[in-house]
Amino acid sequence: MEKKFKIEFTESNVQDSVVYILVAEFNLKPNILKAQIEGDGTGVMLVSIEGEEADMVKAVERLKGIGLLVNELSNHITRNHDKCFSCGACVSICPTNSFTYDPVTWEVHVNTDKCIACGACVNACSVRALSLIL
Amino acid sequence: MTKTYEQINEKIRAKKAVVYTAEEVIDLVKKKGAEKAAEEVDVVTTGTFGAMCSSGAFLNLGHASPPIRMTDIRLNDVEAYGGLAAVDTYIGATALTSDPKGGYGGAHVIEDLIAGKKIHLHAWGPGTDCYVRKDIDTYITLDDINDAYLYNPRNAYQNYSIATNTSDRTYYTYMGKLLPRMKNATFSSAGQLSPLINDPHLETIGMGTKIFFGGGEGYVVWPGTQYKTNVEEVNGVPVGGARTLALIGDMKQMDAKYVRGLDITGYGISMAVGVGVPIPILNADIMRRCAISDEEIFAQLQDYSQPVDRPAMARYSYAQLRSGSIEYEGKKIRTSSMSSYYGAKKVAAELKDWIESKEFTLNQPVLEFPKERTLKGLKERK
Ligand code: SF4
Numbered sequence A: 001m002e003k004k005f006k007i008e009f010t011e012s013n014v015q016d017s018v019v020y021i022l023v024a025e026f027n028l029k030p031n032i033l034k035a036q037i038e039g040d041g042t043g044v045m046l047v048s049i050e051g052e053e054a055d056m057v058k059a060v061e062r063l064k065g066i067g068l069l070v071n072e073l074s075n076h077i078t079r080n081h082d083k084c085f086s087c088g089a090c091v092s093i094c095p096t097n098s099f100t101y102d103p104v105t106w107e108v109h110v111n112t113d114k115c116i117a118c119g120a121c122v123n124a125c126s127v128r129a130l131s132l133i134l
Numbered sequence B: 001m002t003k004t005y006e007q008i009n010e011k012i013r014a015k016k017a018v019v020y021t022a023e024e025v026i027d028l029v030k031k032k033g034a035e036k037a038a039e040e041v042d043v044v045t046t047g048t049f050g051a052m053c054s055s056g057a058f059l060n061l062g063h064a065s066p067p068i069r070m071t072d073i074r075l076n077d078v079e080a081y082g083g084l085a086a087v088d089t090y091i092g093a094t095a096l097t098s099d100p101k102g103g104y105g106g107a108h109v110i111e112d113l114i115a116g117k118k119i120h121l122h123a124w125g126p127g128t129d130c131y132v133r134k135d136i137d138t139y140i141t142l143d144d145i146n147d148a149y150l151y152n153p154r155n156a157y158q159n160y161s162i163a164t165n166t167s168d169r170t171y172y173t174y175m176g177k178l179l180p181r182m183k184n185a186t187f188s189s190a191g192q193l194s195p196l197i198n199d200p201h202l203e204t205i206g207m208g209t210k211i212f213f214g215g216g217e218g219y220v221v222w223p224g225t226q227y228k229t230n231v232e233e234v235n236g237v238p239v240g241g242a243r244t245l246a247l248i249g250d251m252k253q254m255d256a257k258y259v260r261g262l263d264i265t266g267y268g269i270s271m272a273v274g275v276g277v278p279i280p281i282l283n284a285d286i287m288r289r290c291a292i293s294d295e296e297i298f299a300q301l302q303d304y305s306q307p308v309d310r311p312a313m314a315r316y317s318y319a320q321l322r323s324g325s326i327e328y329e330g331k332k333i334r335t336s337s338m339s340s341y342y343g344a345k346k347v348a349a350e351l352k353d354w355i356e357s358k359e360f361t362l363n364q365p366v367l368e369f370p371k372e373r374t375l376k377g378l379k380e381r382k
């Protein structure tokens, strides 16, 4: 299975060890989607992890144990359905094809599972229907 | 076989008119041929729901006591025109608040008015012998004010270009967000559902044509600004922006669902409005033209990172554009629309319902629009 997590850390060197822990200790396949490190050594990274669920649970506990804040990401892109008028301006912007047109009604649908929280769609929407909650 | 407006209207009044949307009629004509279909079908409804900056509303705010001749007018802090009579004004869709980055403009005021919201009116005047008052600070609603009608000098563009960006940075344009190195392309016409694609030479559309406008009844009043006819045609339809319509309609009948304020990042404020035009099937030729499908309608790809002179790079059908991607010199470009095809379908379906069940009859135009017209550029002189 594949899950996405937001990991917040306070020391800038932790990023490498996170990947190492996931791979070496838990046999998981991490894929860093986004990482941001501030000047003061704090930072946040979005990582998609592939592997067995049991291993993931243990890995999350292990990371929390070394002082990292770990949260599973789901529904981080939200679309205000009342505001959206299904124009489609977001459709060709999203790198992971999270938005699709309904082939019959041409309503724009959002598949939040695909979202990697890149943020590119947010300012492409002219009615401000999209927001990214991290 | 030919029909008259009166014959069609009689059937509408008797609730016996046969109405198809411009989408539904494609298959019918394919199956039965235009001659047969023209005998069967009385009206074809079209629809579009996209951005058009050349939009706005005339308002008469009513006189306060003591009265004021307003020369500087703000509605929710958006500037409205102060150069008409004492309490008349025009609010343009693209007008801004005093903080131009607020993301709110004239189009949003119009949407909020139609939605029934309270709007803050702040106005100033010179104070004259007959209008002594110098300022007013109050709230209005659509119900309170005497007149409120949308008057869009340009709407329902007959086709438009496809926008892409060949440069190395993201461009923020009125055609939306264009990613670097042609990662995406946007288009805006409703294609096979678009009003002026289905009656490309305006045989049935002219001054006085009654339409669906923002959820209420409206009228075509004039050729839209920048109306032109000298655009190359493929399958009888121009491959780029050509004819346009000026439209009018009572805001008190409208539905905010079909009149939307847009804040297009990096560009500014615009307005999307749902427009549906009914086309009377007077003969088989009109029927044939209404049956045009996305495979037969073409638009041209242009590079919006070029500030001037954007030559056509390639030509694609709306069927290709709607497939989600096009190919240019071996490269796949993802495509999506700026106008809502979902909305366009709703407009055409609702107009169909009005004709079938609400005795929405068709008007014969009182004035035909120009058969030939070219555009002038702006010459700069000393
Ligand atoms: S945030 Fe990025 S990945 Fe998520 S839906 Fe928007 S464009 Fe797609």
Ligand code: SF4
Pocket: A079, A083, A084, A085, A086, A087, A088, A089, A090, A091, A108, A124, A125, A126, A127, A128, A129, A130
């Ligand atoms: S850009 Fe905004 S309004 Fe248009 S389809 Fe996407 S979410 Fe909806």
